[in-house]
Amino acid sequence: MKRGIIHLYKIGILFENREFEHDVYELIKAFYPEAEIHTLYEDEEAEYDLRFRVERDNDSYLIRYERDENKGVISAAVIRDEKIRDSHKLRKENKDSIKYALYQLLVKLTGRTLPWGNLTGIRPAKLAMGMIESGMKNTEAAQEMREKYLVSPQKTALAITIANREREILKDIDYENGYSLYIGIPFCPSICLYCSFSSYPLKVWEKRTDEYVESLCREVRETARMMKGRKLDTIYIGGGTPTTLLPHQIRKLLDTVGESFGYEGLAEFTIEAGRPDSITREKLQAIQEYPVTRISVNPQTMNQETLDIIGRRHTVAQTKEAFYLARELGYDNINMDLIVGLPGEDISMVGRTLEQVRELAPDSMTVHSLAVKRAARLNIFKEKYQEMSFENNQEIMDLTMKTAYEMGMGPYYLYRQKNMKGNFENVGYAKVDKAGIYNILIMEEKQPIIALGAGGSSKLVFDHGNRIERVENVKDVSNYISRIDEMIQRKQTAISTWL
Template sequence: MKRGTIHLYKIGILFLEREFEHDIYELIRAFYPESSLTSFYSSEEVTECDLFFRIEDQDGCCLIGYENEEKKGAITAEFTEGQSSDALISCDKDRAHAVRKERKDQLKFALYQLLVKLTGKTLPWGNLTGIRPAKLAMGLIESGMKNTEAAREMRERYLVSPQKTALAITIANREREILKNIDYENGYSLYVGVPFCPSICLYCSFSSYPLKQWKDRVDLYLEALCKEIHEVAQMMKGRKLDTIYIGGGTPTTLEPYQLQKLLDALSESFGFDGLEEFTIEAGRPDSITREKLMMIRNYPVTRISVNPQTMNQETLDIIGRRHTVEETKSAFALARECGFDNINMDLIVGLPGEDRLMVENTLREVRTLAPDSMTVHSLAVKRAARLNIFRDRYQEMTFENNQEIMDMTMKAAYEMEMGPYYLYRQKNMKGNFENVGYAKVDKAGIYNILIMEEKQPIIALGAGGSSKLVFDHGNRIERVENVKDVTNYIERIDEMIERKRTGIRTWL
């Protein structure tokens, strides 16, 4: 089937052995990002495919067969002695976890080699399917490995490219230095969600609602949110609050009096003494006013974001940002004028229609503003995003990202005296790359590292909030979810509070 100039393959995967099903699926998708993948669980279900994989257990090994119009074959992941599924039953919990991880690594190693053979290409992050490469690097270093040993492990076991290995090791070491004073056992961080935006961006899959349609319900939302703030503060008494992050949506869609209500609730319930960091996303330039910024300045906010995503007007119009490049520049200048000395800017690489020269223009414009940190995102289109829902409308557009562009963003960051301090990956990223945060000395976003490295509990308040309860010395994580829908959140706020009370009581 042809769409534009891209041949879209139909790929089928028959899982007769379902262990590590998710990892197998995601690794195949990474090699065939523009294809449709279908999972089958019996031979009777299988339909016609351009490329077909068969996953089955065979004498304690995992056999991966493949077949297309031109050829067929198989590769075997050989598990070492004591790694069979039956052997795991008799192991203690820690040993079973270690053995299962070893089995997964061997399976992904074999599958990666097969996919390289089939496609003739390699992936910058090798066979890693998780979203936290720096967490892997940090774990290797914290286990006692030297940097060189950890790098060798990433290259040889996980087949990560030398360039990405160096990036992950560099970031892991900087993260360790930044977090050295954080109390993982007794501390926690707070996320507060404001799910309203001036308009909804084409690529957005967050719980965001256009302010124009929800303006009459914002005060009701804040009442529910302030109630959750008060109750959760009581639950977390005796623990140290390290960072607060107010995100969204766009928090600065709130009017000044609404910002004051929210910030007063946080001050009265949690207090701000001893905070390592307090971030508010100003996000959309078309939501920023002097009055709002000065209201924020009344509180000990240490970091804000003014996020252009791109400095090309044509792209802003396509993705539905509904603000101008000049508004971005004016909002940034206004924030500086109001006294903010730690301003982040988010950029997205791989936006529809943008090529290398357009990214170069964005970086040139950002350089003139001289932010204190910059986060470079590789476009990842999730199922809930309008860009995916209405993909037929945008199928003729190019979505360009490559190593040259990623290198260009890194070079620009270095020229602005920023170094990388955190990274993460998402599913369906263009070019199988990564999101990287760059920052000047002492300007790194501590919360960003904590949420990615999962070192301490993150309590998330508001519609769509997903709390991570980290316990057992960081070895276990349980999630407590708030409903995403604003109306449901308002009406069921007591239920959301009780969910947290039960989770905190049980696991923390």
């Protein structure tokens, strides 16, 4: 039986004024996540189910729409407040103005609201923290989030709660002179269906992992010289899957980090052990020889049928074995990552995962809403997977929060990504004193994050947190190895210029 032709809802956005093009596009995409959206810069005769035209006159931004026989226009005032001297602040006020008006129009056209209101490309907890740090009371910050950004009361409360916990956790971190270190291991036992990270299958690359570690150690040594005189607060080794490295490679890397940066005075040292099928007693024992304070054992789901679909290639039993092994060896701060919205999973399946995680009793749990990015195979091979259902809703998010609270965990960090199923969020929950400090620092952009390894993206935060510059390493492993001198020089130039 042949599959019928599915008509994708087509939207055209004609930008006669391109001032806030990205923000307009992203907000429309949030309301119509499955639509095919075309960005236009001149009028054309093509057929669209819905058309928008973005214009501006002296006093207003105008957004016209046309759907079938229905036409209309909304306007947003152009703000010219002479009291606002800062051009960035004035731009932000105008962006907020057009997004507020566009959101009201989209609610009218779709008959629904979004849990995070008109916030796109913004970290909600960072926004809430900025308001509180400016002197607002919690009630005042909450009111602004609800009224100016149209965030639901439930999500407003979540953002304010997390912002306050983050402030408490970070109170002893030196933003001005401190920094954090990220070290990336880009190999995985297999590549998950939804993954868009810089990850490479270990079987293809295992003969070159020694070369990679050698190049990485070189970058570690050189970067330590560049950062001399600054305070290293946290180290996070992620990936990929760090435990794809063999025990002797783990020791070589951690010896080099210790010799180059030193481990004294760290607030946190995390290794994302990650995939259960890469975790062995020998690797965990190697890690134990160093002052690592926190690890992750990441199942994503405890439903075997889903693990098979998404290409995890490990079993639920292996997840439990890896977790209990880490506990047996004395690890007392273990995180588990879960994803909701995976193909075919409904609330009962999410509940099954949560019950099994509850039995393991990790110290923290990060709940991710599935975000399908452009690079993921789930997007590349859309036709193959289009018959799968992807379910995420407030009921599922509420269940994850309820379970976390019952496990003695509270929310401590929050971030959102593009293309999230249900327009929800990722939330980290942790027991008292078990929160991941690095996770907060990378999201709140309070201090520089220096990233090493293939695909590493350093954030250089300076000018009292008001400016951020990025410096990127190449993603391809072969290029990283052959161009390691160039990667080091990029860092040297950026750090000497901005820090």
